[in-house]
Amino acid sequence: MTSLHTTRRGFLAAASALSTTALLGMPAFAQGYPSKKIDYVVPYNAGGMSDNISRLIGEKLAAATGQQVINDYKPGAGGAIGANYFMGTPADGYTLLQSTNSFYGIIPLVTKVQYKPLEDLVPLVLVGDAPMVIAVNPAVPATNLAELIAYAKANPGALSFGTAGKGTVGHLSGEWLQKRAGIQLLHIPYNGTPAALQAVLANEAQILFGPESAEHIAAGTLKGIAVLGDTRWQQLPDLPTTVEAGLEGWAPRSWHTVSIQAKAPQEVKTKLNTLINQILQEPSVRERVASFGLIPGIASYDEVQQRARDDNAQFGALIRDAGLAIAN
Template identity: 80%
Template sequence: MTFNPTRRGFLSAASLLSASALFGLPALAEEFPTKKIDYIVPYNAGGMSDNISRLLGEKLTALTGQQVINDYKPGAGGAIGASYFMTTPADGYTLLQSTNSFYGIIPLVTKVQYKPLDDLVPLVLVGDAPMVIAVNPAVAANTLGELIAYAKANPGALAYGTSGKGTVGHLSGVWLSNKGGIELLHIPYNGAPAALQAVLANEAQIFIGPEAAEHIASGTLKGIAVLGDTRWQQLPDLPTTAEAGISGWAPRSWHTVSIQAKAPDAVKTRLNSLINSILEQPDVRQRVTSFGLIPGIETLEQVRQRAKDDNEQFGILIRDAGLALAQ
């Protein structure tokens, strides 16, 4: 029997190829992953990002049968790891452990090899790190309203300590200054522990970050508010800034897993589903909570909107602080 290359034959073959392409992509996505996954951690081992990547990597391996391998690329506040990540194939087999800083802060203050909203996509919300306003007990304020009133009555008398310029803590202070119409002095220290010690010693008076929780609980610092509109289970009696009358977007720190934007959409959807199914497991939620985070579950669309909002709003604060890169 011989093959007759007629027009009808070519059309039939083309139709089959078209159908295969159309229906094959979802099938391939359902099979994903079929080989090992490289997991870029842009910080040193032992920190929050390492803890999250180890937890999710272990669970992904158990769920898919494919090994997840951590690859540490620390330096430049995460910029080195992110830039390296952009050199890897955009097939979904390389992931980046990241925070919202990769979308709203790092690319606005550091030269990087990616455009935050064009080249990078957050897949999930692992959890929020509550930004808590804490003050030295010597400060005559117990609420956000009282703190703002004190600062207005004593311009320049209050300083806030942070782990450095351009950090979420620094920009939270800029936000508080803008929203309250007050003047706060920024003092950068070499890391959050040093900044906390400075506030405990009253060298600075305000600290903003989740690290203050244990000191608030022990009474060595006074808790004022949690930035945003969600209370923190670890400090359930501490009101939010929204409850205190400052509504809308507030500085935040949240953890995610990122993928290259050029990766197939079906793979993004598949990974969102896989990782969210892990984040819904009670033992994982407990571990995420033990890391000091508020666990979260969001769709691809929701977490991408978070990244867009933070890029815009942190951009405003960065320009106000005089940190923006020259365009």
């Protein structure tokens, strides 16, 4: 990748130009930033969750600033290719990165990337949390977390959890549960979340971590046990949290954010935080975010830095315990 320093590669036809223009120039932000179009790097393929979020925010950001916001897809290596590409763009605040907390807590520890989390790359906002639901196959004789833990203790090695692969939030959730509950679970990595879901439905693995089980819990084809963390999920309001069930403190979580290079001017970061938070507070936007299966969130610039710092430390410890870290 020698051409990392090209400013702009890309071009959108009218066909896909959803997140563009709307030249309703808002004089309140006309002075200073942004004075030209903004590039929005999406480190995954078009059509996925990150793309949906980036289109939603990009469209509104364009309307609010009167500048074009253009999506630039750089998929590959679980987001690492896009992140590395992003670090090669100018740090003037005119390039944004659609990202998750994995870019702070997981990816830099398990993949070779060209940035140090929070030193080179910082999150701007909290778009929403993807609730990490613990779901089990109906054949497992447990209806709540205490019963699940008791069953696992009585039958060590009998239960396995299926994940989308090594070093995913799902995998680290399983490691966390084993550590906190003092139980033994077998990790079975699958090639992506759909395959893991299929396996838990077929009882090849028994436990699944993540929001993908929601429809099956509602339909009764899987049993919901708990939501990791301290916030219940509006889509499954009867499901208790792990904090309620007695596992206090930090729990693995997955949240979406928009990131920027740390070297960008501080006033740009603050302004973007304010701008995007205004967008995220709109009721219609909150509704869309919820329809993606996320818990809509709002965080100040400092709060979101703290979130990323916590995840970096806590995931880091889990990753080192699981022996997944690479020398970077």
